[in-house]
Amino acid sequence: MTEEKREAIRRFLPSPELKLPEGFSSSGYFIIKGKVEKSLVEEISRAKNEPEWMLKLRLKALEAYERLRFPNWVVGVEELNIDEIAHYVRPDAGLARSWEDIPEDIRKVYESLRLPEAEKRALAGISFQFESETVYLGIKKLLEEKKVIMLPMEEAVQRYPDIVKQYFNKIFPYAEHKFAALHTALWSGGVFVYVPKGVRIPQPVEAFFFMASALEGQFEHTLLIADENSEIQFIEGCSAPMYKRYSFHDGMVEIYAHRGSKVKFVTLQNWSGNVINFNNKRAIAEDNSTVQWLEGSVGSRVSYVYPSTILRGDNSRTSIYTVSISNGKKLKDTGAKIIALGKNAAGKIVSKSISANGGTNIYRGLVRISKGSMNTVVSSSCDSLILDRESKSLTYPHNQIEEETASVSHEAKTGTISEEHLFYMRSRGLTEGEAKSLMVLGFLEDVLVDIPFEMASVLNSVVQLEFSKIGGTG
Amino acid sequence: MPLVAEGVEAEAGGKVILKGVTLELREGEVLAVMGPNGSGKTTLANVIAGSPSVSLKKGRILIDGEDVTELPPEERVLRGLMLLFQSPPEIKGVKLSTLMIASFNKRRGLSSDLLKVTDPSIFSKMRSSLSVVGLSDEYLYREVNVGFSGGEKKRSELAQAMMLDPKYVIMDEPDSGLDIDGLRVVGEIISRMKREGKSVLLITHYTRLFSTVKPDRISVLMRGRIVAQGGMEIAEEIDRSGYSKLAERLGVELNND
Numbered sequence A: 001m002t003e004e005k006r007e008a009i010r011r012f013l014p015s016p017e018l019k020l021p022e023g024f025s026s027s028g029y030f031i032i033k034g035k036v037e038k039s040l041v042e043e044i045s046r047a048k049n050e051p052e053w054m055l056k057l058r059l060k061a062l063e064a065y066e067r068l069r070f071p072n073w074v075v076g077v078e079e080l081n082i083d084e085i086a087h088y089v090r091p092d093a094g095l096a097r098s099w100e101d102i103p104e105d106i107r108k109v110y111e112s113l114r115l116p117e118a119e120k121r122a123l124a125g126i127s128f129q130f131e132s133e134t135v136y137l138g139i140k141k142l143l144e145e146k147k148v149i150m151l152p153m154e155e156a157v158q159r160y161p162d163i164v165k166q167y168f169n170k171i172f173p174y175a176e177h178k179f180a181a182l183h184t185a186l187w188s189g190g191v192f193v194y195v196p197k198g199v200r201i202p203q204p205v206e207a208f209f210f211m212a213s214a215l216e217g218q219f220e221h222t223l224l225i226a227d228e229n230s231e232i233q234f235i236e237g238c239s240a241p242m243y244k245r246y247s248f249h250d251g252m253v254e255i256y257a258h259r260g261s262k263v264k265f266v267t268l269q270n271w272s273g274n275v276i277n278f279n280n281k282r283a284i285a286e287d288n289s290t291v292q293w294l295e296g297s298v299g300s301r302v303s304y305v306y307p308s309t310i311l312r313g314d315n316s317r318t319s320i321y322t323v324s325i326s327n328g329k330k331l332k333d334t335g336a337k338i339i340a341l342g343k344n345a346a347g348k349i350v351s352k353s354i355s356a357n358g359g360t361n362i363y364r365g366l367v368r369i370s371k372g373s374m375n376t377v378v379s380s381s382c383d384s385l386i387l388d389r390e391s392k393s394l395t396y397p398h399n400q401i402e403e404e405t406a407s408v409s410h411e412a413k414t415g416t417i418s419e420e421h422l423f424y425m426r427s428r429g430l431t432e433g434e435a436k437s438l439m440v441l442g443f444l445e446d447v448l449v450d451i452p453f454e455m456a457s458v459l460n461s462v463v464q465l466e467f468s469k470i471g472g473t474g
Numbered sequence B: 001m002p003l004v005a006e007g008v009e010a011e012a013g014g015k016v017i018l019k020g021v022t023l024e025l026r027e028g029e030v031l032a033v034m035g036p037n038g039s040g041k042t043t044l045a046n047v048i049a050g051s052p053s054v055s056l057k058k059g060r061i062l063i064d065g066e067d068v069t070e071l072p073p074e075e076r077v078l079r080g081l082m083l084l085f086q087s088p089p090e091i092k093g094v095k096l097s098t099l100m101i102a103s104f105n106k107r108r109g110l111s112s113d114l115l116k117v118t119d120p121s122i123f124s125k126m127r128s129s130l131s132v133v134g135l136s137d138e139y140l141y142r143e144v145n146v147g148f149s150g151g152e153k154k155r156s157e158l159a160q161a162m163m164l165d166p167k168y169v170i171m172d173e174p175d176s177g178l179d180i181d182g183l184r185v186v187g188e189i190i191s192r193m194k195r196e197g198k199s200v201l202l203i204t205h206y207t208r209l210f211s212t213v214k215p216d217r218i219s220v221l222m223r224g225r226i227v228a229q230g231g232m233e234i235a236e237e238i239d240r241s242g243y244s245k246l247a248e249r250l251g252v253e254l255n256n257d
C-alpha cells in the first residue's frame, strides 16, 4: 500500500477503530439543547451574533418545520427524538488558521485523521469542523492570490452578506421538506467558497466534519459558488467515533455553477454505525456549465441523500454517481435528481449499490425534463449487487418528461453472488470476504475509472476492508 | 504423503449421494476416477475441496496426514489442493488476471494486499500459462468465464492451475466439451504436472485422454460407491463394453434409484 493510499484511508475510513484521544473532554463546551422552538433558534442565532436577516430566515424555516409533516417513507429512525438532542455544540476552541494552534485534544483527532498530510500534499484549502463549529481553516497562498474566498459559513454571513443572501437557501429552499426546514432553522458550521471568474484551482479543497458525541445534531451548511468559467473540485469527508447512542446529521450543500464553470463535488461519507444521516444537496447549472457529484455512502446507520442538479442553462451538463454500501443492518436510501430546463442539456446518473449481511439499499431517482428543454438527453442506470439472502435492494426511478424532443433512458440491473460463485473463488484460495471484495470491486469498476484517482483508490480500499472482515477465517 | 478421502458419506440437496467412499491420491500419481453420469464423481470432488453445497455425514478428508474435514475450501487450497470445475461459473466483474494474481498471492502467503504485484514476473507467468492452454493474452482481461465457450472454460481452469501451483489437483471432467487439440493439451498438461511431482485426480467418464496420459490407477464409482479399482485393464473393459456391462459383471446396480 502506498503512503498516499494509507493516508487517504485514515482520512475516510476511521470509524470502527476511531477513538477520541485520551484526556479528551467536552466539559467546557457551550451547548444548546432541547425542544426545537423559537427560543432555541433565537439562542443559536444569538450565540452566533448574526445579523437580523439570518435570524428571520431561521424563524421562517422553523415555522415550516413545525408545519411540514414527517415524510412517511422515512423509516429506521425510530430512536431519533429531535427534541432530546444537543443542536448546537460549540467546542472550547476558536478558529485556528494554522493547525498547530488547534487545542491539543481536538488537534489529536485532526492528526489521527491524517489531515495535515493531506493538506500539505494534495489540497488547496481545508476546513475542519468539530461538533458545530469550524475550528480550523487552512488556505494555501494560491487561493489567496487567485482571490478565492473560502470561509466558515458564519464568517461569510458577516463579511459578505450580499453574496450570501443571493444564494443561501435559494438553491435548496427550506420549504421543500421537513428536514430541509429543520436544517435551515438550526444550521451551524459548513464552509463558503467563492471562485471568481475564470479562476481554475488545480487542487481540490476539502471540508471535513467530525461529530464527537452521541445525542448531538450537526447541521453544517456548505455553499459553493463557481463564477463564470471557473473550475473547482470540492471534497467532503466525515467521520465520527462509535457512540453508545445515536447522533444526528442534517447537512446541506448548495452549489451554483455559473456559465461555463465546472464543479466537481465528491463526498465520502463514513459516519460511524450509529449516525442517522440526512443530507440535502443541490446544484444549479447555468449555460455550458458542468456539475459532477460523487456520493460515496459507506458509513452511518441510516442515510437519506440525493444529490440533485437543476440544469437551468442551455448546454449544461451533470453527472451524478452514487455508490452506496450497506454492510450489516444498515439502510441507505440514496439516489439522484436531475431537473432539466435548458436546451441541449445532458445528464447522467450512475447508481451502484451493494447490500450485504442484512443491509438494505434503496434507490430513489427523479428525472424531470420541462417543456422547452429541447434535445436534452438524460440516462440513468442503477446496478445493485446483493451479497446474500438477508440483504436487499429496491429501486424507485421516477421520470417526468414534458418535452418531446428529449430522450431519457433508464436501466436497472440486479446481481447476486451465489454460494457457487463464492465456492469457485474460494477454491482458488480466497476467503469468502476476499472473494466478495473482488466481486464488489469488479462491480464498481466502471465507476472507479471515472472518478478522481485518489477517491477511486480510497473506495477500492474501503471495499476491501469492508468485505475482508467478514466470513473469512484467514 | 497422500490426499485421502476416508469413508466418505455425503448428501447434497437432501439426497444421499456418496455412500462410503475411500480413496487415496498418492504423491506424484495420476489416479483416474471413472463412472457413468450421476454416479457421484462431482460430489466427491466437491466434498474433497470443501464445497458448502455438500454435507459430509461421515468420514474424513486428509491432506498430507492432516485432517482438513473442518477446514473451509480456501484453507485446503493453502495446503496444496485445487479443484478444477466441471462447469465453472461466470464471475462477473472479476478479470481473469485479477483472480490469478489474488490466488497467486494467497497460495504464496502474500495475502496482506490481495492484488499487489510483488513478483514482477507474474505477468509473464500468466501469459505463458495461457499460451500453454492455447488461449491468447486477451483472456487475462476478460471477466472470469463470462461468455467463454465450454472449451475455453476448461482451458482457463488449467491455466489457473498452472499459476496456483497446487500439489494435488482434482480435475472434474477436464476433457468434456473439448476438441481433439484441446484433449491433447489437457493430456500434455497432466503429463507435465506428473513430471513435476504433482498428483492428479482425474475425473472422467471417457478413456480418450488415456492415450496421451496413462493413469497410474483407475477407480470406478457407481451409485456413490467405489466398485472397482485397478489399472488400464479397467479402462479397456469400459471402452470395450461400457459401464452397464461392467456393472453387470461386478453384480452392482448401474442406475440411480
Ligand SMILES: Nc1ncnc2c1ncn2[C@@H]1O[C@H](COP(=O)(O)OP(=O)(O)O)[C@@H](O)[C@H]1O
Pocket: B012, B013, B014, B015, B017, B035, B036, B037, B038, B039, B040, B041, B042, B043, B044, B053, B256
Ligand atoms: N444439490 C443436489 N441436489 C440434488 N441432487 C443432487 C445435487 N447434486 C448432485 N445431485 C445428484 O447426485 C447424483 C450425483 O451427481 P454428481 O456428483 O454430479 O454426478 P457425476 O459428476 O458423477 O455425474 C446425481 O443423481 C445428481 O443429480
Ligand SMILES: [Mg+2]
Pocket: B041, B042, B043, B086, B172, B173
Ligand atoms: Mg460431474
